[in-house]
Amino acid sequence: MTQFDIDYKKGKDSEIKSLPDLQDVFGNDLILDPEMFAHFDYHNDKYMAELKTRDDIVFKDGEFHYTTRKGKQMILDSIYFDAPKMRFGFQHNKWRRKNNEKEKRFFLIWKCNQEYFYWELNWDKVEYFTEEQNRDFGHGYKQTRDVINVKVDYIKRLSTLSL
Numbered sequence: 001m002t003q004f005d006i007d008y009k010k011g012k013d014s015e016i017k018s019l020p021d022l023q024d025v026f027g028n029d030l031i032l033d034p035e036m037f038a039h040f041d042y043h044n045d046k047y048m049a050e051l052k053t054r055d056d057i058v059f060k061d062g063e064f065h066y067t068t069r070k071g072k073q074m075i076l077d078s079i080y081f082d083a084p085k086m087r088f089g090f091q092h093n094k095w096r097r098k099n100n101e102k103e104k105r106f107f108l109i110w111k112c113n114q115e116y117f118y119w120e121l122n123w124d125k126v127e128y129f130t131e132e133q134n135r136d137f138g139h140g141y142k143q144t145r146d147v148i149n150v151k152v153d154y155i156k157r158l159s160t161l162s163l
Contacts (some may be wrong), residue, residue: 002140014053014111015041021116022049025161039088049107050085057112064152076152081108083130083146089121108150109158116158119150127154
């Protein structure tokens with residue numbers, strides 16, 4: 001089994017277990033998307049949310065501490081997610097505007113050692129930067145992909161979110 005398969009299963013299990021917690025924040029009508037590779041894991045009429053479970057990141061003393069698979073420890077200045085999610089959110093709301101529908105709000109949620117943190121997607125490029133990464137993303141070989149790095153100063157505890 002590849003590292004990707006292990007991480008994927010862990011992520012899917014976390015999505016199921018996290019649904020009640022996220023429904024407490026986003027509403028009982030929030031559903032887990034049944035599509036295997038949906039851009040956003042959860043949605044309802046107002047919101048779309050993507051969950052990234054990161055047990056290797058611990059929030060301690062106001063900082064995000066990360067431990068690599070090889071044991072190297074560091075303090076993060078940003079946390080990333082795949083750029084296609086950002087593009088999807090932009091295009092989805094563009095389509096909704098064109099069709100006179102109310103735009104949705106998009107959230108990236110990181111579950112770091114059972115604690116939830118979030119960032120609401122925006123497109124002003126103050127809170128994030130884009131980066132091309134070339135590394136093994138769990139398949140056993142290097143790949144190149146674009147990621148969005150959200151600066152940790154803009155990542156907040158989910159418990160502080162007021163909708």
